[in-house]
Amino acid sequence: MWALILEAGVALFLLVFIVWWTMYSGPKPTNNGQELNAPEKKKELPDDTAH
Numbered sequence: 001m002w003a004l005i006l007e008a009g010v011a012l013f014l015l016v017f018i019v020w021w022t023m024y025s026g027p028k029p030t031n032n033g034q035e036l037n038a039p040e041k042k043k044e045l046p047d048d049t050a051h
Helices: 002-024
Strands: none
Touching: none
């Protein structure tokens, strides 16, 4: 019985550790203003007045 509880505890720890590792690892996003200064792309609507 203790072996099953220990195994479940280890599996839970591994699950939490893997989720934590994937959420908080990797490159940090940089906020250097390139997105704020980029011009917005506007979608042009087709001209339906020439029928």
